Amino acid sequence: MTATLLRQVEGAALGWLSRNRDRFALGTDALTSDGSVNATWKPLGELAQVCSSLRVYIPRSDPLHARVRDLLAFAWRETEQGELLVRLQRAEPFATYPLEVYAAFASAGLRHHGFEEAAAALSRTRGRQLTEQDPTRRLGVVMAQRHSGFGRHDERLDERLDEIVRRTWLGGLPEPWTFERSAGYALTHVVFHLTDWGRGGPGLPSDLAAYLATWLPAWLTTCLEAGMWDLGCELLAVAASLPGPPEEAVPVRDAWAAIADARLDSGALPEEAGAGEADAEDPGDASPFARCYHSTLMAAFAAGLTAGQGGSR
């Protein structure tokens, strides 16, 4: 039952992403100083990140594998095989987001030697190391360095990771009833970073895994009751990242039924209930895409991870 639902959600989401592939194109303002990162590099990096993970989970024999591979290749072409990321890094040498976007490609084996050399040099500066960031983002940068071929031989890496993790909302094991939207997104990203977006990584410390298994059901249920589909999918991906037999730690059958029901006819998943009911494929209106693309990516990601975890492939 759940396997069928997962397949439907994943297939519909990837279908919508393929049909709307060009909406992820960088556009002319991606390298201008007043360009909006959130409307250019962020969606493209997220597309690359999800596809990098899904290509591991979806077997080559599955037609969805080719779809994912095509989306990833498209995203890489958009960066001109990394050249635009080199230019972006030169324009903003001490910003960390070019490295974070690059790492999504590098983790799938799509690499640019020049970018990595420059990024490694920049990362050695005290200025870069002292960049003021919240701990969850910091964790993402450290992991991005690891994927980009440097920082991997840091003997203190585990220790440093642990120090950062303990300063995150999740790592401090807070009272679960203090969970709110921003805490939710922070915690899901701590898990995604530590598990390399479902591909392994350093993994979750056992106390964090136990804490998540205890409280995820309450957060997942309340997010879905509130129609928060985007965060709900991220929490479903977290549930699929926990060690142990699926469905035992966090039952997700009802949650997937709710996600399947929340989809639009186009296959997209709106960020929240009531958002994105307009035709997200109307080429004249960009806002429905903005309200759907991330939740649809997360639906595909969470469904792929859950299916992989449950061995339903």
Added chain:
Amino acid sequence: MKQSGTTALLQGAVQDLASRVASALPGGGHAPPADTSAGGGPRGDLELAAARLLGADLVLPSVLQRTAPAEDLLALLRRTLDAFPPRPRAAPTVLWSHWGMRRALRLVDVSAPGPDESRAQPGVDWIADAPWPLLTHQLAVLAPLALPATLPAEDCAVARVARERTLDVSRGFVRAIRRRDWQQAAGAGRWLAVSEHVPATLGLDAGLDFVELMGGADPRVYLQVRAARLLRARAFV
């Protein structure tokens, strides 16, 4: 939607009673005043209906301190039991609430032993395997049944289910707070206060403080939070 006049009056009457009970709990303190804009105390049917909603908590201070309740409250409890005998096919919460009032009467008024059949407990099938959100909701409705296991009272099957499903009730407590349902959160918190093995990461004490901070202006919420703290601190005779 505006509440009907009767509903508002009943709510005011319940709050009035809850406020009085909370003030009489050990440790003193002033309960938030009930909205008495209706003028004077409730009388007749309204008072009985309010007492029925408050259930066994009507005499909670006496149950915990093993002291004699105020005569008027004792009389009200007796009248409520007589006025609302549960129909055989009544909802489980109604049956259990009635059972809880009978038990409370036995605990505070040993001179009036009920017939043996009044001790028979309704079933717990409806919550034994219920999903945790429903379980927590139903337990919160029956919060007056959450009493210390050390009381010289007969074992209560609902309490047994609550103790066996502490993790589920903890999740329900989180859900209730997330939904800003302070009454449910306070009721669930009271059950957790009498349960063992509450997950340490829940932060129950801070959670009760939070529920009081956010919802304690309602005397019914305040009463449950005060009861939970006393039960948790074992601050009773």
